Amino acid sequence: MKILHSKSVVRETRAFMPPIDGSASGLRKGQSGRILVVGGSSEYTGAPFYASMAALRSGADIAHVACHPRAGAAIRTLSPELIVHPCLDPVLTANEAAQRVLEIAKRVHVVVIGPGLSRDSFMLDVAARILLGLKEQEKMVVLDADALFLCSQRPELVNGYRNAVLTPNHGEFLRLCETLNIPVSDNERVDAVNLLSSRLGCCIVLKGEEDIVSNGTSVCIRERGSPRRCGGQGDLLSGIIATFISWMLGAKAGLYSRQANVPSTKDIGDKHIADALKGKTRVLEESRLSRNAIGDAGAASVIVNLIDEDVMADVPVLLLMCSAACILVKQVARRAFDMKGRAMTATLMVDVVGDVFSESFDEAESKKRN
Numbered sequence: 001m002k003i004l005h006s007k008s009v010v011r012e013t014r015a016f017m018p019p020i021d022g023s024a025s026g027l028r029k030g031q032s033g034r035i036l037v038v039g040g041s042s043e044y045t046g047a048p049f050y051a052s053m054a055a056l057r058s059g060a061d062i063a064h065v066a067c068h069p070r071a072g073a074a075i076r077t078l079s080p081e082l083i084v085h086p087c088l089d090p091v092l093t094a095n096e097a098a099q100r101v102l103e104i105a106k107r108v109h110v111v112v113i114g115p116g117l118s119r120d121s122f123m124l125d126v127a128a129r130i131l132l133g134l135k136e137q138e139k140m141v142v143l144d145a146d147a148l149f150l151c152s153q154r155p156e157l158v159n160g161y162r163n164a165v166l167t168p169n170h171g172e173f174l175r176l177c178e179t180l181n182i183p184v185s186d187n188e189r190v191d192a193v194n195l196l197s198s199r200l201g202c203c204i205v206l207k208g209e210e211d212i213v214s215n216g217t218s219v220c221i222r223e224r225g226s227p228r229r230c231g232g233q234g235d236l237l238s239g240i241i242a243t244f245i246s247w248m249l250g251a252k253a254g255l256y257s258r259q260a261n262v263p264s265t266k267d268i269g270d271k272h273i274a275d276a277l278k279g280k281t282r283v284l285e286e287s288r289l290s291r292n293a294i295g296d297a298g299a300a301s302v303i304v305n306l307i308d309e310d311v312m313a314d315v316p317v318l319l320l321m322c323s324a325a326c327i328l329v330k331q332v333a334r335r336a337f338d339m340k341g342r343a344m345t346a347t348l349m350v351d352v353v354g355d356v357f358s359e360s361f362d363e364a365e366s367k368k369r370n
């Protein structure tokens, strides 16, 4: 398993982000990300709010929420920014409700399913039909919370859905592994994540103190998060993953002029390997020449950075985007904890996403600080 250095992930991710410095002034509203969150029931209104607001605050242009009518009223009062469709309505048939959501989904880049959906049988039935429809549209989806419960009951819904990203917490992961008869032990957790990903044919983001992202082979993120485990942090992650994936799609479509010719994942890997090798020869020579000046530790750190660049060269773009989102959420959690300690909440995390994002990911801001 590769352990990714946060700074390297951030550096590589920048190539996929829509420029915010005016260099792509031709961008229209919506081209930097349109997200739909399907979730929100009579019990849970916070979860879809956190997911959709985190998508907006990390830079998506538009966020829709498709929810139960009772959640709709509450979510509208929480934010006027969100476009709320109360169409998970039990007065409709499950098929009618799903068709309404699938129509909205045609207009977005990424759909998040699960936050606050609940395990109500009507809601799960609608979610299953939506999933089948989205699979046909080949839509990128992020599945969290109750959508993962649904997958553990009916794994065939996601089987072979290569545009699906599943974001289990530890308990949800155990449940999925149990369904698929995948043994999990502390020592072999990474093998289990890889096996789950390979068996389902989906990308897996296992959340925890370390996050593991796998598409059959895995990378690990070791960014320090918050010691406070308040509810809603996973909801933020699902929305932020959606934003980063929408940028991956935008960059690949050549929308962000700086990145007009974004090559395929394989080409990016090859190009970076070539660049790293070129850089390696040059910098190694420089480090040898100036070894007296920078000392052994300096030379070692140059080499570690170069090795790190090589590690990054092989990381597929989808794994890179998920890793970037994991890093951002951990940084946001840490900031919120530094501000409020035990009183930290997911609402505070939503509030600080923008500041943390620009300090960490926007090049000009992060240069000012370093």
Ligand SMILES: NC(=O)C1=CN([C@@H]2O[C@H](COP(=O)(O)OP(=O)(O)OC[C@H]3O[C@@H](n4cnc5c(N)ncnc54)[C@H](OP(=O)(O)O)[C@@H]3O)[C@@H](O)[C@H]2O)[C@@H](O)CC1
Pocket (backbone or CB within 6 Å): 043, 044, 045, 046, 047, 048, 114, 115, 116, 117, 118, 145, 146, 169, 170, 171, 172, 231, 232, 234, 235
């Ligand atoms: N404000 C709102 O509206 C919020 C609403 N939310 C919404 O609540 C709904 C229920 O979601 P949830 O994640 O609370 O499901 P939950 O059944 O407890 O967990 C699933 C399984 O995992 C387990 N488990 C969990 N963590 C574990 C761990 N670290 N290590 C080990 N096990 C662990 C846990 O096991 P248990 O603790 O029950 O033994 C359980 O079996 C969902 O719609 C969600 O979106 C939340 O998003 C929060 C904010």
Ligand SMILES: Nc1ncnc2c1ncn2[C@@H]1O[C@H](COP(=O)(O)OP(=O)(O)OP(=O)(O)O)[C@@H](O)[C@H]1O
Pocket (backbone or CB within 6 Å): 145, 168, 169, 170, 207, 208, 209, 210, 211, 224, 225, 226, 227, 229, 230, 231, 232, 233, 234, 235, 236, 237, 326, 329, 330
């Ligand atoms: N022990 C831990 N220490 C630090 N960060 C953690 C720890 N466990 C999980 N996280 C981080 O918290 C975020 C949410 O993960 P968590 O396991 O709480 O998900 P969840 O249960 O789905 O959340 P939610 O409360 O939104 O349903 C992720 O960014 C994850 O990396």
